[in-house]
Amino acid sequence: MPDLNQRASIALQDATLQQALNRTMEHFVQGRLQAFAALPHGEALRDQARRIRAHTIAHLDEHLLALERSAQANGTQVHWAADAAAARKIVLKIARENDVRRIVKSKSMLTEEIELNATLERAGLDVLETDLGEFIVQLAHDHPSHIIAPVVHWRVEDVAKLFHQHLGSPLDADIPQLLATARSALREGFLQADMGVSGANFAVAETGSVVLVTNEGNGRFVTTTPRIHVALVGIERIAPTLRDLGTLLQVLARSATGQALSVYTSIITGPRRSIEEDGPEQVHIILVDNGRTRALAGDLAEILYCIRCGACLNVCPVYHNIGGHAYDSVYPGPIGIVVTPAIGGLAPWRELPQASTLCGACVEACPVRIDIPRMLLKLRAQSVAEGYAPGWLQKGVRLYARAATHPRLFRWAARLARIAQWFAPRSQGWSRRLPGPLAAWTKTRAFPPLAGASFSEQWEKRSHQ
Numbered sequence: 185m186p187d188l189n190q191r192a193s194i195a196l197q198d199a200t201l202q203q204a205l206n207r208t209m210e211h212f213v214q215g216r217l218q219a220f221a222a223l224p225h226g227e228a229l230r231d232q233a234r235r236i237r238a239h240t241i242a243h244l245d246e247h248l249l250a251l252e253r254s255a256q257a258n259g260t261q262v263h264w265a266a267d268a269a270a271a272r273k274i275v276l277k278i279a280r281e282n283d284v285r286r287i288v289k290s291k292s293m294l295t296e297e298i299e300l301n302a303t304l305e306r307a308g309l310d311v312l313e314t315d316l317g318e319f320i321v322q323l324a325h326d327h328p329s330h331i332i333a334p335v336v337h338w339r340v341e342d343v344a345k346l347f348h349q350h351l352g353s354p355l356d357a358d359i360p361q362l363l364a365t366a367r368s369a370l371r372e373g374f375l376q377a378d379m380g381v382s383g384a385n386f387a388v389a390e391t392g393s394v395v396l397v398t399n400e401g402n403g404r405f406v407t408t409t410p411r412i413h414v415a416l417v418g419i420e421r422i423a424p425t426l427r428d429l430g431t432l433l434q435v436l437a438r439s440a441t442g443q444a445l446s447v448y449t450s451i452i453t454g455p456r457r458s459i460e461e462d463g464p465e466q467v468h469i470i471l472v473d474n475g476r477t478r479a480l481a482g483d484l485a486e487i488l489y490c491i492r493c494g495a496c497l498n499v500c501p502v503y504h505n506i507g508g509h510a511y512d513s514v515y516p517g518p519i520g521i522v523v524t525p526a527i528g529g530l531a532p533w534r535e536l537p538q539a540s541t542l543c544g545a546c547v548e549a550c551p552v553r554i555d556i557p558r559m560l561l562k563l564r565a566q567s568v569a570e571g572y573a574p575g576w577l578q579k580g581v582r583l584y585a586r587a588a589t590h591p592r593l594f595r596w597a598a599r600l601a602r603i604a605q606w607f608a609p610r611s612q613g614w615s616r617r618l619p620g621p622l623a624a625w626t627k628t629r630a631f632p633p634l635a636g637a638s639f640s641e642q643w644e645k646r647s648h649q
């Protein structure tokens with residue numbers, strides 16, 4: 185398995201990916217900036233959203249119990265899943281008890297996180313993704329590469345080729361033709377499905393509702409046409425009240441796609457009532473922990489404020505260049521490199537916190553101002569403490585720390601480095617290839633020449649003039 189650097193190199197050389205990323209990222213970034221600029225109180229709204237998320241996470245236990253009570257009062261069945269295996273088991277049990285054969289799904293990163301589809305398919309169930317991006321991903325046996333735009337790495341011509349192979353549309357189909365093809369393939373699936381599986385953008389503790397925000401309308405079909413609706417909800421995705429939900433929705437859509445509000449906002453409060461004609465007979469909410477309480481208990485609890493808007497991915501110089509697959513985790517980009525080790529443990533994900541320049545663009549863009557660089561530094565420190573940093577780097581930093589805190593030693597080392605640089609291949613005074621592990625730096629850029637005299641030497645000289 186290639187490591188993060190190797191995967192990043194492959195992504196950087198992929199011209200199709202680069203083209204797709206350049207086009208889409210810029211569109212998202214401009215959309216968000218314009219949406220907030222048009223809002224006179226945009227910054228205050230972000231502050232308010234942060235306060236709501238901070239308060240919710242600080243009192244998560246109370247809000248979860250309130251959600252359970254309200255949902256049950258509406259006739260919704262509430263289940264608790266400690267981990268991915270438990271969540272998969274509950275979905276499977278609901279399906280078996282109700283003779284479910286066909287399942288339609290709306291987009292849910294949580295179901296990607298717990299690898300739900302593979303389990304359902306192994307159990308002989310027919311699973312159909314109905315979000316257009318997820319539908320493409322499923323047809324192509326691919327993986328999402330962005331948390332709100334799963335096929336950001338695909339071009340229209342690639343989708344046309346895929347649909348031509350699987351659905352018989354013309355090879356040169358344009359976007360309206362591709363949409364019509366997908367729509368007719370999916371419509372049949374909705375009508376035949378016994379169970380709809382969705383995620384949730386939020387669950388409202390006050391009313392026991394599940395909230396879905398989409399732009400395609402498939403979420404409404406998934407949650408109303410089949411006789412059973414199962415919503416998988418990460419335990420952190422609580423909005424205490426409908427008023428709080430209103431604030432969060434305002435920043436979510438603007439940050440995600442630059443819209444004032446997404447096209448469809450569905451608030452699902454229990455199964456169909458006797459006076460209603462449409463809707464499922466059963467609604468289940470599965471509250472999934474899967475490492476979230478681990479994050480809640482440590483230095484990384486702030487990452488649970490995340491409302492999964494994707495804005496931090498769009499502004500991140502690393503994501504912008506390597507796309508989502510190079511991270512090799514369900515959640516890529518700035519949010520992914522913190523939340524993945526926070527909930528899954530650092531050991532299997534120790535590479536991820538390195539995939540950042542710590543430039544802070546993510547904090548600027550984040551609607552709830554999550555301080556991702558602060559948590560990355562925590563994770564990097566933990567990585568060193570647990571012995572994951574390469575030996576040469578640890579020794580190098582220790583040597584540097586010693587030199588930097590002993591002025592005579594520092595001056596001596598600086599002189600030595602100034603002499604040593606003349607032995608490296610150079611071009612116009614810049615070193616083109618540094619030795620040993622430092623060679624990674626000069627692989628794609630040159631290293632500037634060291635100054636003839638250090639700052640303290642120059643300072644000393646001036647004060648004696």
Ligand code: SF4
Nearest residue numbers: 490491493494496550
């Ligand atoms: S960390 Fe902030 S910007 Fe990134 S996805 Fe979460 S809420 Fe959006």
